[in-house]
Amino acid sequence: MIRLENVHKAFGDNKVLQGMTLEIPKGSSMVIIGGSGTGKSVALKSILGLIKPDSGEILVDGKPADSGDRDAFLARFGMLFQGAALFDSLPVWQNVAFRLLRGSLKRPVEEAREIAIEKLRRVGLKADVADRLPAELSGGMQKRVGLARAIAAEPEIIFFDEPTTGLDPIMSGVINDLIREIVVEMGATAMTITHDMTSVRAIADNVAMLHAGVIQWTGPVAEMDQSGDPYMEQFIHGRAEGPIEAVR
Amino acid sequence: MSHPSPLSPLALLARLGQMVLGALGAVGRVAIFGLSTFSHMVRPPYYPREVLNALLQVGWLSLPVVGLTAIFTGGALALQIYAGGARFNAEAVVPQIVAIGMVRELGPVLVGLMIAARVTSSIAAEIATMKVTEQIDALVTLSTHPMKYLVAPRVLAALLTVPVLVGVGDIIGIMGGYVVATQNLGFNPAAYLKNTVDFLEARDIISSLVKGAAFGTIAATMGCYYGMQSGRGAQGVGRATKGSVEAAAVLILAANFVLTGVFFSL
Numbered sequence: 482m483i484r485l486e487n488v489h490k491a492f493g494d495n496k497v498l499q500g501m502t503l504e505i506p507k508g509s510s511m512v513i514i515g516g517s518g519t520g521k522s523v524a525l526k527s528i529l530g531l532i533k534p535d536s537g538e539i540l541v542d543g544k545p546a547d548s549g550d551r552d553a554f555l556a557r558f559g560m561l562f563q564g565a566a567l568f569d570s571l572p573v574w575q576n577v578a579f580r581l582l583r584g585s586l587k588r589p590v591e592e593a594r595e596i597a598i599e600k601l602r603r604v605g606l607k608a609d610v611a612d613r614l615p616a617e618l619s620g621g622m623q624k625r626v627g628l629a630r631a632i633a634a635e636p637e638i639i640f641f642d643e644p645t646t647g648l649d650p651i652m653s654g655v656i657n658d659l660i661r662e663i664v665v666e667m668g669a670t671a672m673t674i675t676h677d678m679t680s681v682r683a684i685a686d687n688v689a690m691l692h693a694g695v696i697q698w699t700g701p702v703a704e705m706d707q708s709g710d711p712y713m714e715q716f717i718h719g720r721a722e723g724p725i726e727a728v729r
Numbered sequence: 730m731s732h733p734s735p736l737s738p739l740a741l742l743a744r745l746g747q748m749v750l751g752a753l754g755a756v757g758r759v760a761i762f763g764l765s766t767f768s769h770m771v772r773p774p775y776y777p778r779e780v781l782n783a784l785l786q787v788g789w790l791s792l793p794v795v796g797l798t799a800i801f802t803g804g805a806l807a808l809q810i811y812a813g814g815a816r817f818n819a820e821a822v823v824p825q826i827v828a829i830g831m832v833r834e835l836g837p838v839l840v841g842l843m844i845a846a847r848v849t850s851s852i853a854a855e856i857a858t859m860k861v862t863e864q865i866d867a868l869v870t871l872s873t874h875p876m877k878y879l880v881a882p883r884v885l886a887a888l889l890t891v892p893v894l895v896g897v898g899d900i901i902g903i904m905g906g907y908v909v910a911t912q913n914l915g916f917n918p919a920a921y922l923k924n925t926v927d928f929l930e931a932r933d934i935i936s937s938l939v940k941g942a943a944f945g946t947i948a949a950t951m952g953c954y955y956g957m958q959s960g961r962g963a964q965g966v967g968r969a970t971k972g973s974v975e976a977a978a979v980l981i982l983a984a985n986f987v988l989t990g991v992f993f994s995l
Contacts, residue, residue: 531866555872566867568859580871584774630871 482507483528483638483670488537489694490523497523498534499694505687507542510664510671512681512702514716515691516725521674522563524691525640528672529558541638552585559631559669563643565623567615567630574611577601577629586634600629604659621652628656632663639664641673645680657683678717681705690716692725762954769874770881779882787848787883787949788890792897794847798839799831799898803905806830811914823916824924827906832933833993836899838985841944844891845977849952852883853973856956857966865957880953884946891945892938899937936992943988944981951977 483505490498497520505511513521526532528539528546539546546554567576577597581588588596598608604625615623624644631639641660645653657680664671664684673684681688682702689699690713698710705713715723734740806827814820856879859865865875903925910916955973959965 526866529870531869552872555870558870560867560870562863562867564862566863568864568867579873583776584872586872 482540482542483672484538484540485524485528486538486540488524488527488539489535490520490527490532491535497694498527498537500537501691501695503689503696503699505670505672507670508668509686510661510673510684511687511689512673512675512685513689513691514675514678514681516716517676519691520694521691522642525642525672525674529555529560529640556580556586556634557637558640559634559636559638560640561624561627561631561642561644563646565615565627567623567626569615572612572614573601573618573626574598576615576626577611577633579630580634596633597629600633601626603632603663604629605655621648621655624648624652624656625659628659628663632667635667636669638670638672639667641671641675641684643675643677644673645675645677650679653677653679654683660684759950759954762957763950765876766880766884766950766953769876770885774877776878776882779878780885783882783886784890786851787844787886787945788894791844791847791890791894794843795840795894795898796901798843799836799902800905800908802835802839803827803831803902803907804909806835806902807906807909807914811910820914823906823910823914824921825928827910828903828925828929829933831902831906832899832929832937834985834989836902837895837937837940837944838981840891840895840898840941841948841981841985842978844887844894844945844948845951845974845981848887849948849973849977850970852949852952853956853959854966854970856880856953857959857969860957860959861961861966875957880957883953884949887945887949888942889945891948892941895937895941895944896934899934932992936988939992940985940988943984947980947984948977951980 485501485503488498488501489496497518501520501524503511503513503524513524515521523532527534528541530547530551533547541554541557567573568579571579574594574597575582577600578588578593580586581593581596582590594611598611601608601610606622606625606629610618610622610626615626618626628644631641644656644660648656660671660673661684663669671684673680675681675684685702687699688702688705690697690710692712697712698708700708706717708714711724714720715725807823810823810826810830811820814822814826856865859879865879868875868878907918907921907925910921911918951973955969955976959969
């Protein structure tokens with residue numbers, strides 16, 4: 482289980498998180514929605530330790546995220562970045578098997594390559610993609626490679642940062658379905674941040690609405706449409722009028 | 730409360746103080762970055778493949794530009810010394826002055842500046858782009874420390890290869906002077922080489938190689954530092970690249986002054 486308790490983070494005068502509290506039960510898929518610049522990515526990066534919160538507590542399975550062996554902590558996570566964040570200089574298979582080629586999870590090269598190709602197949606890519614460079618792939622293929630890399634070491638917790646941004650609706654649907662299938666199949670805890678309501682309905686068990694640095698509403702995805710929360714209603718229906726200012 | 734006029738002595742003093750504090754802060758950040766780099770260089774895990782790749786990029790692929798710079802500089806130096814020496818009947822000193830000029834000063838400085846132009850800019854742009862596209866964050870989430878994986882191999886490669894490049898540049902520069910002197914200025918080839926070898930001292934060569942190691946370290950460290958500190962977007966990458974080359978070039982020239990003093994003023 483992941484728990485954020487009264488987390489604050491500011492960049493200069495810009496107060497991004499202002500007391501965010503959220504709980505993500507083990508094995509569930511939580512999707513955080515909210516407008517651009519509301520701190521969704523900051524929350525996610527704070528859990529991973531990529532950003533240090535100013536105050537508050539982040540617990541993973543009851544232990545503070547910033548304590549203990551950092552490598553062992555990070556080995557429990559996989560992450561799909563918004564732009565896939567593939568390493569340009571490495572072929573696709575080495576991107577996927579990056580964690581398996583070095584560090585505590587190191588495997589023999591042949592075995593790591595086999596696992597990479599298997600993971601590429603799992604996300605719908607053929608083995609011949611393995612030796613290509615990321616720059617030779619389309620945006621959708623890069624996202625799939627990023628997804629393959631996120632699941633390569635079979636992590637317990639997977640983060641998805643805007644997984645469908647920049648993709649056409651069909652490819653978005655493919656990625657959403659893959660995320661859902663993989664999370665269920667692996668029994669992983671998933672945390673996704675997105676603006677895309679189609680993704681929310683496809684991926685989420687639970688939804689949280691982040692606005693002005695705090696969670697405005699959270700609950701099961703099935704209750705999202707009847708939440709009665711003005712922030713949720715405005716966001717779901719994409720209205721310009723409501724408590725969320727259209728010009729920010 | 731009224732603020733002093735921007736041109737008042739107090740306001741000017743305050744601005745001067747801010748600039749000095751800003752400069753000291755920058756020096757401190759670079760020093761901490763450099764110390765951290767060396768600390769990561771000597772502690773496992775090591776990434777030998779990254780070091781080999783950096784050796785290739787920094788050393789081997791810089792050879793053409795270093796060679797061309799050195800040969801033209803050596804040739805021009807021979808022509809200048811011959812023309813200048815003729816004013817007081819000292820044309821015969823061409824081999825000695827070309828050798829000492831190339832080995833003590835021009836070889837290390839020009840190679841250092843070429844490395845700043847070629848390697849520092851490339852490292853800064855590459856790392857800055859990785860930062861902007863979240864590849865650095867991705868490295869961290871994959872349990873790989875960016876200082877170990879990106880910075881330490883590049884600085885180590887520059888520390889090892891730039892002295893070699895300086896040595897090669899010194900030899901090619903001297904050969905440039907040799908070709909011009911023997912083909913255009915009527916010097917005897919054997920006498921030219923003998924004068925060159927006889928005149929150079931071990932201290933000249935050691936200073937040249939030490940300068941190479943220092944300049945290589947400065948060039949790679951500045952590239953990595955500015956890359957890691959890069960701002961967002963294309964403008965951030967551009968600023969990081971420009972800043973890294975400016976800082977590396979100025980620091981190389983400053984370090985050259987200091988090292989020349991250390992080797993030849995004592």
